[in-house]
Amino acid sequence: MSWKAIGIFDSGVGGLTVLKEIVKALPQEDTIYLGDTARVPYGTKSPETVIRYARQITEFLVGRDIKLLVxxxxxxxxVALDSLNEAFSIPIVGVIEPGARRAVSVTKTGKVAVIGTEGTVKSSAYTKAIKRLxxxxxxxTRACPLFVPLAEEGWVDxxxxxxxxxxxxxGLREDGVDTLVLGCTHYPLLKGVIEEVMGSDVVLVDSAEETARTVAGILADHDLLRPVAEKGNHHYFVTDVPAGFIRVGNRFLGGDLGDVYQVNLEQAIQVGDGGDDGE
Amino acid sequence: MSWKAIGIFDSGVGGLTVLKEIVKALPQEDTIYLGDTARVPYGTKSPETVIRYARQITEFLVGRDIKLLVxxxxxxxxVALDSLNEAFSIPIVGVIEPGARRAVSVTKTGKVAVIGTEGTVKSSAYTKAIKRLxxxxxxxTRACPLFVPLAEEGWVDxxxxxxxxxxxxxGLREDGVDTLVLGCTHYPLLKGVIEEVMGSDVVLVDSAEETARTVAGILADHDLLRPVAEKGNHHYFVTDVPAGFIRVGNRFLGGDLGDVYQVNLEQAIQVGDGGDDGE
Known part of the structure; x- marks a missing residue:
């Protein structure tokens, strides 16, 4: 058994959909969420830069003593999962593998479409994960760069x-797919118009639920779950001022967001590195 | 006379439209451009964060010995001009004041509209600058958050x-304005559709030319211009990998972009800070 928290991070507010499912599946667990709102979005940035940011954030969360990272x-x-697994020893769960698993179990025709940011699509991570299964x-696959700003502008309908x-x-509908993976945490907000275009016979897959199931499985396997009678606490950190995150986050979580703290990851890293180099 | 370069920065590639006008007006001058592509966009971020980024960048450019910053x-x-002027002693030119000046000289009805990012519109910087004049x-004013992603997606027509x-x-057209300030360096790419909506009797103002004129004036007043017979060199720095910047930048400058170098501002700042603190 471990009393430590589950760490969760996203480039911004979108990962709260994953947090929500984790809290639903494991209400006894503490969580620490970090949204990198000062550098959002990641989808248009290079793998090198996203890896650097992901390592900084993981360093911060591991420094707060988490037992698992989502x-x-x-x-x-x-783009960053392999690099994080090399650098850190705690279990690390991404959203690609669970989404791929769900898609493979759902498809009947064996034709799956994946939509996401340019970074996600270019990486071919979903294709590789699905093919492995x-x-x-x-x-x-299809990159849909305008979906994130549309969702953030609230222009979803x-x-x-x-x-x-x-x-x-x-084009994807014409390809005859029967399953569409929403490969970006913002996209579920556009479910309505996506369904309209794809038609009701195409199943939309969102990784959040399946990711929560994966997390529960790993914690159970490693005997790291808290007693079910407990009620978890939830802490939120962001890298820009919290106002925007609080507003949108409360919409995502139905008004249930707690205190949100701002943290400067560059400074945090600076101090750490200064110590290491300072001999 | 000063042989030093003119420093120019933007959150990304958009500021190259300003660089282009400066090079046209002052072909004898060297320039150093920095595009903060690892943290773009700024328009959705808080003033505090944008000020922090602007200070880091100015620190970097001043470290390369520039005579003026754009x-x-x-x-x-x-949001950051006052803070930069407090912290640095070289002349610093923004794009708001020149844009405002142009708008005031152009309008006949005395009704001006300004469009920009959320950050720009919230700051009321254009309104204040115009009212001062x-x-x-x-x-x-009107924030147009989707214009930047549309321009970057190439969906301009x-x-x-x-x-x-x-x-x-x-709504702006119905307000009866005769002048529209394009208060974001990306917006000139959407000139076509903007003109369609506003009608041909509304003048679109883009700050780039007027900013170049301001720069030329300040350098002349301070006797900092290079001899007109010279031909300037141009250096480019970005904070993410250069590929995307090179592709879009060449489109902006008509294939005239030189070498582009990647720089890590967090590390740059780190090293600087380490030196200062290390006694």
């Missing part, structure tokens, strides 16, 4: 959102 | 761009 950002899961499944979805997704 | 980013000009001019422009700008 990389709740698709882009960071796609079932080499027969065909995977088509207007003509612009509808036209954008059509422009990005029409 | 803040070619509207958001940073809007002419208290009679009426200013209406399709139905989505058109609908988005209509949604943001129709």
């Amino acid at each position: 990389v709740a950002c698709n882009t960071a899961s796609a 079932s080499s027969d499944v065909q995977v088509v 207007n003509e612009v959102a509808r036209l954008t979805a059509r422009s990005y997704l029409e | 803040v070619a980013c509207n958001t940073a000009s809007a 002419s208290s009679d001019v009426q200013v209406v 399709n139905e989505v761009a058109r609908l988005t422009a209509r949604s943001y700008l129709e």
